Each structure stands twice: as structure tokens, then as C-alpha cells.
Amino acid sequence: MLFDTHAHVNFNTYKEDSDEVIRRALDSGVWMINVGSQYSTSKRAVEMAERYKEGVYAAIGLHPLHLETGLVKIKDDPEEIQFKTVEEEFDYEKYKELAKSPKVVAIGEIGFDYYWKPKTKTKLGLFKEKQEATILRQIDLAQELDLPVIFHCRMAHDDLIEILNTRYNPDAQKGSGLRPPTLSVGASEDTKLNGVIHCFTGNWEQAQKYMDMGFYLAFNGLIFKMNLDDVIKKIPLDRLLIETDCPYLTPSPIEGRNEPAYVKYVAEKIAEIKGSSYEDVAKITVQNARKLFKI
Ligand SMILES: [Zn+2]
Numbered sequence: 676m677l678f679d680t681h682a683h684v685n686f687n688t689y690k691e692d693s694d695e696v697i698r699r700a701l702d703s704g705v706w707m708i709n710v711g712s713q714y715s716t717s718k719r720a721v722e723m724a725e726r727y728k729e730g731v732y733a734a735i736g737l738h739p740l741h742l743e744t745g746l747v748k749i750k751d752d753p754e755e756i757q758f759k760t761v762e763e764e765f766d767y768e769k770y771k772e773l774a775k776s777p778k779v780v781a782i783g784e785i786g787f788d789y790y791w792k793p794k795t796k797t798k799l800g801l802f803k804e805k806q807e808a809t810i811l812r813q814i815d816l817a818q819e820l821d822l823p824v825i826f827h828c829r830m831a832h833d834d835l836i837e838i839l840n841t842r843y844n845p846d847a848q849k850g851s852g853l854r855p856p857t858l859s860v861g862a863s864e865d866t867k868l869n870g871v872i873h874c875f876t877g878n879w880e881q882a883q884k885y886m887d888m889g890f891y892l893a894f895n896g897l898i899f900k901m902n903l904d905d906v907i908k909k910i911p912l913d914r915l916l917i918e919t920d921c922p923y924l925t926p927s928p929i930e931g932r933n934e935p936a937y938v939k940y941v942a943e944k945i946a947e948i949k950g951s952s953y954e955d956v957a958k959i960t961v962q963n964a965r966k967l968f969k970i
Pocket of ligand 1: 681784920
């Protein structure tokens with residue numbers, strides 16, 4: 676068995692064959708979490724998960740690229756949109772209502788994305804503030820519901836580490852963390868946050884900081900394209916998750932649209948890089964996923 680902890684079969688590109696894609700995965704022993712990126716795709720992930728007795732779960736959240744900032748123009752992604760991509764303000768109560776489904780196992784994907792960003796310093800400051808405020812609201816929801824968080828982070832690891840460490844890391848609050856707290860928010864044991872940094876592409880120093888805070892790091896088909904071998908070698912298997920991020924990032928042995936069944940290629944590549952057996956990678960990453968997402 677394998678666990679694709681980050682899939683998007685809830686996206687538009689699968690609208691004709693989502694059930695076949697899911698069936699192919701389940702028949703080959705692959706379970707999955709379909710991850711929302713805005714309200715419409717989150718809702719669809721939940722509806723999809725509810726159609727299956729087991730093996731298909733949902734995460735709900737507002738991705739930073741869908742956040743209404745009024746500061747950058749972001750292109751529509753025709754593979755992703757369920758209806759029409761709308762820039763959205765995070766609506767706490769609407770997402771909370773969605774989370775009533777027992778199939779919702781995480782809040783995500785949420786985070787920072789600085790790929791498209793405003794040019795001027797003032798606008799950039801506002802842009803980052805808006806993303807941060809939206810992350811914090813969604814973490815509030817995760818904590819109210821006792822759910823882990825799936826983080827998306829592109830070109831922004833230091834900022835994400837900073838807010839997680841200062842606000843949610845009890846050790847840092849006691850003064851033993853990597854960074855001293857700069858914000859006087861009263862983090863305590865009960866504000867401890869669980870989660871995963873999906874599609875991790877940071878360096879070893881950043882990986883260590885996330886792991887010190889108890890987070891998992893997830894890898895996908897990008898490991899065939901980017902050389903992340905040194906980082907992957909050093910991350911213990913019990914902190915690692917695998918995913919496809921389908922329809923994107925198809926693992927190299929395959930061409931075209933990605934899907935959850937192909938997570939086996941990611942597991943094979945991780946085993947090769949770490950010099951572990953495929954069976955160990957499969958077994959331990961499934962255990963990790965079931966523990967984090969309480970499945
Ligand atoms: Zn994703």
C-alpha cells in the first residue's frame with residue numbers, strides 16, 4: 676500500500692474521468708488525499724471523498740495564489756479551475772461548515788507563494804501581510820478543529836519558518852528554539868501545530884528547522900527534475916511523506932497527466948536515493964500519513 680498525501684483529482688482536468696482515476700489508484704493499493712486550493716475545489720474534494728468508503732480523503736483550504744489581494748494579476752490555470760477561478764477572501768465559517776465531513780483530514784493547502792509578487796516595496800509588504808494573515812486564520816481553524824495543516828511554500832521558507840517558530844513552537848517560546856520569539860503571542864503546548872510541508876524544495880537547514888518543530892516533509896515527481904538527493908538522504912524516513920501533486924509534476928518514467936497511482940515512482944526514487952528498500956519506504960510513509968492525518 677502507498678499513500679498519496681497530496682493529489683488534486685478534484686481539479687477540472689479530471690472532470691470526465693475522476694472516478695476511473697481514483698479507482699485505478701485504489702485497485703493498485705494507493706490511498707489519497709485530494710487537496711483543495713479554494714472554496715470550490717475544497718468542496719469538490721469533500722464530495723469526492725464522501726463517495727468512497729475508505730482510501731479517499733479531503734483537505735480544505737485557500738491557496739495563496741487564490742487569495743484576493745488586489746496587488747498582483749494571476750493567470751487562470753485551466754487544469755485546476757472547477758468553475759471559474761475567483762480571487763477569494765478566506766471565509767472561516769464556510770470552511771468550518773465543510774470540515775463537518777468526517778472525510779476532511781486536514782486544512783490545506785495554505786501558505787506563502789512569492790512566485791508572482793508586486794514590484795514596489797510598499798505593495799510587497801502589503802502582499803506578504805495579507806498572505807500571512809490568511810495563513811494565521813486558517814491555522815486558527817485547524818486548531819479549533821484539531822486538524823493538521825498542509826503547507827504550500829514557494830520561495831518563502833524563511834518567512835514560513837519564522838511565523839511557525841514564533842507562534843506555534845512551544846520550545847522557541849521557552850527560549851531554546853532556533854529563533855527567539857519576536858511576537859508576544861502566548862504559544863503553549865496546546866497551540867502546538869502538526870502538519871506537512873508539501874513539495875519540499877528547501878535546503879537542509881530549513882528542513883531541520885521544520886523537523887525540529889515536528890513537521891513532516893513531502894516529496895513528489897519534482898525529485899526527478901531537481902536534485903534534492905542530499906536533503907532526502909538526510910531526512911529520516913519517519914519524517915517523510917510522498918505525494919503526486921497531480922495533475923502536475925509527473926514522475927519522469929511517465930509522460931503526460933499525473934495521477935495518484937504514479938506515486939509508486941516517487942516511492943521507488945526515494946528508496947533509491949536513501950538506499951532503503953521500496954517496502955520500507957512504502958510501509959513507513961503510509962504509517963506517517965496515517966499518524967499525521969489520523970486515518
Ligand atoms: Zn497542490
